[in-house]
Amino acid sequence: MNPATSHPVLTDGSRLIAEACVRAGADAYVGYPITPASLIFFYASRRFPIALAAPDEITALQWMAGLAAAGHLPVSATSFPGFALMVESFNMAYMMELPMLVVLAQRLGPATGTATAGAQGDLLLLDGLISGGYPFPVFCIADIEDCWTLPPIALRTAVDLRTPVVLLTSKEMVMTQERVDLAALPPIEPVRRTFYEGPGPYCTYGADENLVPPFLPVGNDRHQVRLNASTHDRCGIIQHTSDEAMANTRRLQQKVEARTPVLYELDEQEGAQALVVAYDITAGAAREAIWALRAEGTPVSLLIPKTLLPVPAVYADIIDRYPRVVIAEENLQGHLAHLLFGRRIPPHVRLVGAIGRMVRPDEIAEAVR
Amino acid sequence: MSRFLTDPELPFCKGCGHHLIVRNTVKALEAIGVQPLDVVLVTDIGCHGIVDGNFATHTVHGLHGRSVALGAGMAMALPPQKKVVVYIGDGGATIGLQHILEAARLNVDLTVVVHNNMLYGMTGGQPSGLTPEGFRTVLTPQGYPFPHHDLPRLVHDAGAPFAARVVGLGDFSDVLRQALETEGFALVEVLEICVSYGVKMNPDLRLKELAQQAGYEPGVWTRPSRPAFRPVPRETSSLLDMEPVEVRYTSPLEGRYALVLGGSAGEGVQQAAELLAQTAIAAGLHATKKGSYPVTVGVGFSTAEVVLSRPPIFYHGVTQPDAVVITSADGLENQRERIRKMAGGILWLDASLPVPETGAEVRVRDFRGRAGARNAAVYALWTFLQETGVIPAEAFAETVRRSSLGQHIPENLLK
Ligand code: SF4
Numbered sequence: 109m110n111p112a113t114s115h116p117v118l119t120d121g122s123r124l125i126a127e128a129c130v131r132a133g134a135d136a137y138v139g140y141p142i143t144p145a146s147l148i149f150f151y152a153s154r155r156f157p158i159a160l161a162a163p164d165e166i167t168a169l170q171w172m173a174g175l176a177a178a179g180h181l182p183v184s185a186t187s188f189p190g191f192a193l194m195v196e197s198f199n200m201a202y203m204m205e206l207p208m209l210v211v212l213a214q215r216l217g218p219a220t221g222t223a224t225a226g227a228q229g230d231l232l233l234l235d236g237l238i239s240g241g242y243p244f245p246v247f248c249i250a251d252i253e254d255c256w257t258l259p260p261i262a263l264r265t266a267v268d269l270r271t272p273v274v275l276l277t278s279k280e281m282v283m284t285q286e287r288v289d290l291a292a293l294p295p296i297e298p299v300r301r302t303f304y305e306g307p308g309p310y311c312t313y314g315a316d317e318n319l320v321p322p323f324l325p326v327g328n329d330r331h332q333v334r335l336n337a338s339t340h341d342r343c344g345i346i347q348h349t350s351d352e353a354m355a356n357t358r359r360l361q362q363k364v365e366a367r368t369p370v371l372y373e374l375d376e377q378e379g380a381q382a383l384v385v386a387y388d389i390t391a392g393a394a395r396e397a398i399w400a401l402r403a404e405g406t407p408v409s410l411l412i413p414k415t416l417l418p419v420p421a422v423y424a425d426i427i428d429r430y431p432r433v434v435i436a437e438e439n440l441q442g443h444l445a446h447l448l449f450g451r452r453i454p455p456h457v458r459l460v461g462a463i464g465r466m467v468r469p470d471e472i473a474e475a476v477r
Numbered sequence: 478m479s480r481f482l483t484d485p486e487l488p489f490c491k492g493c494g495h496h497l498i499v500r501n502t503v504k505a506l507e508a509i510g511v512q513p514l515d516v517v518l519v520t521d522i523g524c525h526g527i528v529d530g531n532f533a534t535h536t537v538h539g540l541h542g543r544s545v546a547l548g549a550g551m552a553m554a555l556p557p558q559k560k561v562v563v564y565i566g567d568g569g570a571t572i573g574l575q576h577i578l579e580a581a582r583l584n585v586d587l588t589v590v591v592h593n594n595m596l597y598g599m600t601g602g603q604p605s606g607l608t609p610e611g612f613r614t615v616l617t618p619q620g621y622p623f624p625h626h627d628l629p630r631l632v633h634d635a636g637a638p639f640a641a642r643v644v645g646l647g648d649f650s651d652v653l654r655q656a657l658e659t660e661g662f663a664l665v666e667v668l669e670i671c672v673s674y675g676v677k678m679n680p681d682l683r684l685k686e687l688a689q690q691a692g693y694e695p696g697v698w699t700r701p702s703r704p705a706f707r708p709v710p711r712e713t714s715s716l717l718d719m720e721p722v723e724v725r726y727t728s729p730l731e732g733r734y735a736l737v738l739g740g741s742a743g744e745g746v747q748q749a750a751e752l753l754a755q756t757a758i759a760a761g762l763h764a765t766k767k768g769s770y771p772v773t774v775g776v777g778f779s780t781a782e783v784v785l786s787r788p789p790i791f792y793h794g795v796t797q798p799d800a801v802v803i804t805s806a807d808g809l810e811n812q813r814e815r816i817r818k819m820a821g822g823i824l825w826l827d828a829s830l831p832v833p834e835t836g837a838e839v840r841v842r843d844f845r846g847r848a849g850a851r852n853a854a855v856y857a858l859w860t861f862l863q864e865t866g867v868i869p870a871e872a873f874a875e876t877v878r879r880s881s882l883g884q885h886i887p888e889n890l891l892k
Contacts, residue, residue, distance in 0.1 A: 114721075114724075115721040116721055116722045116724065116758050117719045117720075117721060117722060117758075118722065118751065118754050118755050118758060118764065118766070119719065123716050123717075126716060127715060127716040127717055130713070135710060136554075151716055154713065154716065155713050155715075155716050156713070157710035157711055157712075157713065158708045158710050158711075160553075160708065163575060163579045164575065166543065166546070166576075167546045167575070167576055167579060170539075170540075170543045170546030170547045170549070170550060170576070171546060171547075171549060171550035171553070172550060173539075173547055173550060174546070174547045174548060174549060174550015174551040174552070174553070174554070175550045175551070175553065175554050176550075177537060177547075177550070177551055178550070178551045178554035178555055179554070180554055196540055197540065197543065200539060200540050200543075204537075204539075223772065224769060224770075224772075251791070280767070280793070280794075283767065283768075284765055284766070284767045284793055285751065285754060285765065285766040285767070286763075286764070286765045286766075286790070286793070287722075287754075287757075287758045287762075287763050287764050287765075290717050290719065290721070293717075326517050326535040326537060326551060326555075327514075327515075327517055327535060327551065327555045327559045328514065328535075329514050329515075330514070331514075332513070332514065332533065332534070332535055332536075333535045333536075334529065334535070334536045334537075335536070335537040335538070336529070336536075336537075336538045337538060337539050337540055338538055344529075344536070344538075345529070345530045346527060346529065346530065346538060391791075392790075392791035392792045392793070393791070393792040393794070395791040395792075396791045396792045465794070466792070466794040468792070468794065468796055469792050470796075
């Protein structure tokens with residue numbers, strides 16, 4: 109730290125997320141209070157050009173879809189109980205191809221669980237969220253710097269792919285105050301939005317080989333826009349299962365798989381026989397664990413996935429290089445492990461989990477030894 | 478053919494009242510002199526919802542019951558010359574009643590046209606919240622046993638400037654025109670009978686008669702106009718306009734030190750812990766702080782965890798605290814399990830409290846007696862620093878003095 113140029117403050121990830129979203133071009137926030145996402149709502153209410161308080165989370169997502177259809181780039185933050193209410197509307201936004209960002213701050217479940225206890229319990233829900241099993245982009249914050257760097261990437265992805273995106277985080281990440289050097293935060297480029305400028309006729313879902321149709325807001329004076337949450341053709345007209353409509357639905361999967369940015373951190377050590385894989389809040393414990401292991405002379409590597417869905421193929425390539433793999437996450441079921449290996453976890457893979465508390469560095473180190 | 482339509486052949490059963498709603502809508506739109514691209518038609522789920530393809534306006538086909546909220550999002554963002562029209566059925570209005578009342582309350586600039594044929598036509602004729610008492614449906618062949626919602630009155634009570642009910646026969650375009658010309662929220666309930674399910678189950682009923690029997694009073698309910706809800710984007714300032722913590726102290730700490738402060742809500746526990754973390758940063762350390770309290774934030778325990786560290790902190794959980802500082806009975810109760818498990822470290826305990834079972838060294842101090850309840854937490858942390866020197870106690874006293882707490886702390890307390 110250079111004292112001459114540093115700007116240390118004590119703050120939390122929620123503040124960085126809200127500020128980063130606005131700098132990246134998000135212009136509307138629709139909130140409904142829920143712990144542990146209420147702090148983001150509080151900051152967003154002060155900072156977003158438009159900040160709305162919805163009467164429930166279904167309304168929140170619908171208002172967001174309406175705002176997005178009219179050309180805004182909306183954001184909301186919630187936790188499982190609120191997100192559960194958003195699910196159908198999230199599917200609608202996915203089918204209509206409307207850009208928006210939902211920050212999902214995980215807390216301890218099931219159901220209302222414990223509002224002020226952290227957890228990593230919603231990844232498998234996200235994997236199956238879209239009826240039919242279609243993927244959408246899910247990025248995950250691994251440390252407080254990510255609270256600054258990931259929202260712009262998530263928003264850019266939402267715009268570039270015309271899709272709702274989830275930024276996954278958890279209670280301990282967004283509510284813990286930490287020392288942050290504001291001078292060290294990189295500048296944020298606003299997301300550039302382009303609208304269809306052709307002569308028409310405009311087809312709302314007429315994509316070329318880049319798989320994402322050009323966007324035009326409803327209410328514009330130039331071309332008719334047809335948005336549709338039901339199965340539809342290229343022009344947004346409802347269909348049963350026509351070839352054109354099925355091709356359009358298939359494209360939703362193709363665009364997300366082909367164009368979601370792949371983000372991860374890989375710290376490989378020569379001679380390492382073990383790889384630790386951890387995301388979200390457990391990434392911090394994993395970092396401390398590998399420091400301790402290396403300090404005692406045990407070589408070990410670390411993979412921190414930040415693009416969680418669709419699961420990038422490169423994770424399998426990395427994992428396959430190691431005779432032992434330790435996957436640590438704050439749940440009992442091994443959500444990421446399940447995404448990577450299915451129900452049959454191979455013998456060389458060890459899972460470290462916890463509920464009601466954070467996974468500790470010593471538990472991860474123990475699993476490596 | 479009207480310029481608002483691309484195809485005059487509507488997709489409804491012969492004799493369905495939906496035909497008339499479309500025709501009257503088109504007539505009303507023509508009367509107010511807008512162009513097709515000035516109109517966004519938002520449709521719900523139901524037979525009416527497949528009409529999108531016939532319209533030359535912008536069309537949005539959403540989910541069951543949610544179209545009013547979806548349309549509201551658009552209406553908030555579009556200028557007043559753009560008209561957002563929502564088509565919804567009686568079923569959609571039932572499942573989405575909250576959205577309708579909220580849009581009326583906020584006075585969102587929408588025209589909601591409720592196609593009330595008193596049952597769910599698309600799914601086989603089940604009753605909805607707008608099915609009148611005595612009306613026979615496939616699920617209630619003896620007659621529906623409950624009274625219906627009075628939708629225009631509900632939205633009127635919620636603050637809608639314009640609400641109306643019409644019997645869906647003949648020309649009712651003038652009511653729709655008035656709704657479209659309303660600044661803000663307008664709802665028109667159109668009564669119809671579904672020829673496929675409604676007539677089959679109630680063969681003798683005529684629409685007018687039915688409306689009368691059911692107490693479905695035609696009418697218009699208005700309120701004085703008020704501005705439509707159209708949030709204007711505002712200039713805001715950065716959330717990062719924060720005073721930097723000036724690094725002007727030093728600390729002998731080389732590793733990591735974890736402290737738990739336990740007290741009562743309303744006694745400044747969280748602020749004291751935050752000031753400790755800020756002091757640590759001022760002493761060149763890394764610091765994290767988190768709080769825990771019951772949902773009723775004004776009563777019961779209030780606990781804070783602070784980690785101070787020379788190296789960066791990646792894991793900010795506290796498994797084995799080096800110090801636990803307890804200032805009240807609430808704090809002790811909340812931390813009793815952790816204190817019992819302590820195999821080392823130091824427990825600072827207010828003199829008013831019984832010494833709990835613990836493996837930690839116990840130091841009993843008169844925090845509350847010396848400082849009073851409100852300042853006990855700050856004083857306890859100052860005492861902890863005095864006795865350990867993890868950070869200079871004077872640095873903490875200085876941070877406290879400069880904070881909003883400063884003026885409430887007696888001169889000599891932190892000396
Ligand atoms: S089923 Fe009933 S509501 Fe649907 S189009 Fe036919 S008559 Fe109209």
